[in-house]
Amino acid sequence: MTNNGFFGPKKTITLKVLRYKPGAIDPPRYDTFRVEANAVTTVLDALEEIKATQDSSLLYRHSCHPASCGTCGMRVNGREQLGCVARLLEQGSDVVVVEPLASAPLIADLVVDMTPFAERFAPAGMRLVRESEFNPEAETPVGVETFTRYEDCIECNICLSACPVANTNPAFIGPAGLAAAYRALVTGERSPAEVFAYVDHDDGVWRCHSAMECSAVCPSNVDPGHKIMALRRELVTYKVKRFFKRG
Numbered sequence: 408m409t410n411n412g413f414f415g416p417k418k419t420i421t422l423k424v425l426r427y428k429p430g431a432i433d434p435p436r437y438d439t440f441r442v443e444a445n446a447v448t449t450v451l452d453a454l455e456e457i458k459a460t461q462d463s464s465l466l467y468r469h470s471c472h473p474a475s476c477g478t479c480g481m482r483v484n485g486r487e488q489l490g491c492v493a494r495l496l497e498q499g500s501d502v503v504v505v506e507p508l509a510s511a512p513l514i515a516d517l518v519v520d521m522t523p524f525a526e527r528f529a530p531a532g533m534r535l536v537r538e539s540e541f542n543p544e545a546e547t548p549v550g551v552e553t554f555t556r557y558e559d560c561i562e563c564n565i566c567l568s569a570c571p572v573a574n575t576n577p578a579f580i581g582p583a584g585l586a587a588a589y590r591a592l593v594t595g596e597r598s599p600a601e602v603f604a605y606v607d608h609d610d611g612v613w614r615c616h617s618a619m620e621c622s623a624v625c626p627s628n629v630d631p632g633h634k635i636m637a638l639r640r641e642l643v644t645y646k647v648k649r650f651f652k653r654g
């Protein structure tokens with residue numbers, strides 16, 4: 408440790424970063440870099456420093472920096488995280504392994520193709536670009552103490568990467584799509600018949616093994632795992648009601 412600054416002592420951290428460039432670095436390998444980190448240094452800060460001072464060919468995605476755009480998802484020491492808020496000194500070791508998200512085709516270094524994620528996600532009725540819903544006049548309704556939020560998915564693909572089912576079954580709709588389907592159902596954005604047609608099959612709501620890894624890694628408190636369980640309950644109720652109506 409060196410240099411006691413405003414954000415505490417600095418420590419040298421070794422980053423092992425997965426590198427892949429089709430035709431140039433192929434097959435993938437791990438390159439080793441060293442950076443000085445203090446208590447607020449994030450993994451994205453470290454990657455930006457490496458790119459600026461050690462290897463300008465390093466590729467990764469980012470945009471906003473405060474965990475709202477969802478572009479900087481990556482695996483850090485085996486755990487899906489947003490690089491822009493993952494603190495380097497909180498990763499449990501002085502050697503930090505940085506890898507791209509799983510369950511998405513690798514394009515180069517830490518950059519994955521988000522197209523398959525968007526294709527699974529979009530049919531749930533969640534528009535990929537939403538209009539602002541900020542309402543400056545909004546007040547907490549009298550007697551309401553807590554809210555369940557439905558609008559917070561930042562489409563980062565982290566849940567899909569952490570999901571053990573999605574990693575072995577590319578046809579599985581996945582946590583984000585199923586959570587969006589539940590939202591579309593309870594908000595009335597889509598009819599029950601539309602939502603259940605989308606999720607009621609072997610690669611839909613029944614494929615989830617309830618591992619809850621998606622909820623554990625979601626950086627936006629969407630809690631997809633419990634939304635999937637709630638969607639199952641809604642679907643069973645819908646089917647039972649239809650059965651007795653017919654009878």
Ligand code: FES
Nearest residue numbers: 471472477479491
């Ligand atoms: S850079 Fe936007 S979420 Fe990390």
